[in-house]
Amino acid sequence: MVVIKNVAVVGASGVIGAPVLKAIIDSGKFNIAVLSRVGSKATFPSSVKDIPVDYTSVQSLTTALKGQDAVISTVGTEGLLGQSVLFDAAVAAGVKRFLPSEFGSDFSNPKTASLPIFGYKVATRKHIEEKVKAGADITYTYVVNAPFLDWGIEVGFLLDYKEGKPRIYDGGDVPFSATTLASVGLATVGVLTNYDETINRQVMVHDIVVTQNQLLAIAKKVAPEKKWVPVPTKTSDMLEAANAALAKGDLSLMFDFIINVENQMLGVPGKTEADIEAIYKKVLT
Numbered sequence: 140m141v142v143i144k145n146v147a148v149v150g151a152s153g154v155i156g157a158p159v160l161k162a163i164i165d166s167g168k169f170n171i172a173v174l175s176r177v178g179s180k181a182t183f184p185s186s187v188k189d190i191p192v193d194y195t196s197v198q199s200l201t202t203a204l205k206g207q208d209a210v211i212s213t214v215g216t217e218g219l220l221g222q223s224v225l226f227d228a229a230v231a232a233g234v235k236r237f238l239p240s241e242f243g244s245d246f247s248n249p250k251t252a253s254l255p256i257f258g259y260k261v262a263t264r265k266h267i268e269e270k271v272k273a274g275a276d277i278t279y280t281y282v283v284n285a286p287f288l289d290w291g292i293e294v295g296f297l298l299d300y301k302e303g304k305p306r307i308y309d310g311g312d313v314p315f316s317a318t319t320l321a322s323v324g325l326a327t328v329g330v331l332t333n334y335d336e337t338i339n340r341q342v343m344v345h346d347i348v349v350t351q352n353q354l355l356a357i358a359k360k361v362a363p364e365k366k367w368v369p370v371p372t373k374t375s376d377m378l379e380a381a382n383a384a385l386a387k388g389d390l391s392l393m394f395d396f397i398i399n400v401e402n403q404m405l406g407v408p409g410k411t412e413a414d415i416e417a418i419y420k421k422v423l424t
């Protein structure tokens with residue numbers, strides 16, 4: 140039986156990297172290293188070994204990953220392209236489990252996988268799966284969690300509260316899963332501690348299934364004085380506009396692709412409307 144003890148988190152200062160690192164530290168089960176870009180301003184707790192790396196060099200990454208049992212990549216958009224190099228280094232270093240930076244949509248749905256915004260992630264999956272099929276001595280897991288619940292509320296991604304003019308998609312009653320950053324962190328610990336069950340596959344987690352109209356009702360309850368002017372929006376129109384913009388090389392509507400797919404039902408309930416209310420209290424009061 141493989142036991143994961145030494146874990147390296149890549150990009151651990153980011154939106155999802157920090158809560159993943161926290162969950163792994165808090166579990167008390169692992170020796171932890173973080174890989175960060177040479178020159179990164181990120182700081183980490185003293186219990187964590189901080190290794191600066193050059194992400195373009197398989198050699199630099201291989202040296203950094205020697206002795207690690209698992210690598211969790213949480214690099215953001217700019218780093219996604221370099222993950223094939225990171226994976227190849229993990230193989231060369233003898234790492235047993237690789238979690239690429241996924242933390243979003245379910246690409247087993249071909250409609251989702253074909254969306255332009257996910258090109259780098261799909262390419263990374265392809266690279267990993269081809270290498271494993273060809274005999275690379277490593278395993279992988281994709282963590283799929285749909286939108287981040289607390290982050291999505293706080294930045295207005297799930298419902299624009301800043302302008303008070305949220306786009307309400309397809310009537311607002313379409314259910315979608317969402318997961319808090321902390322729960323995604325717990326899910327990564329779950330992958331590392333359930334090695335056999337999570338070999339070479341996607342795991343799906345979520346905290347709650349909600350609708351935009353539910354979010355709006357909770358936000359109104361928390362801040363009754365705030366003026367809301369919902370903007371009814373058809374996702375089919377958004378998809379058409381995003382495709383047209385992309386055809387002209389305009390990437391400004393890339394996020395509009397996601398709205399069409401982040402609605403899959405996931406398997407692990409975790410949060411309630413009261414938790415959502417608490418998140419809105421933080422941003423609205």
Ligand SMILES: NC(=O)c1ccc[n+]([C@@H]2O[C@H](COP(=O)([O-])OP(=O)(O)OC[C@H]3O[C@@H](n4cnc5c(N)ncnc54)[C@H](OP(=O)(O)O)[C@@H]3O)[C@@H](O)[C@H]2O)c1
Pocket residue numbers: 149150151152153154155156174175176179180181194213214215216217218219221240241242243244284285286287291
């Ligand atoms: N489901 C959702 O709602 C949702 C929302 C947002 C993001 N995500 C996903 O979560 C993952 C991480 O995104 P994030 O927003 O957490 O990322 P982020 O905060 O933008 O960046 C994460 C870390 O990546 C490192 N980094 C930045 N540029 C890099 C580069 N060129 N090469 C290598 N590393 C680089 C940095 O760490 P150092 O400074 O330490 O090097 C940075 O702190 C992505 O896969 C993203 O698609 C999902």
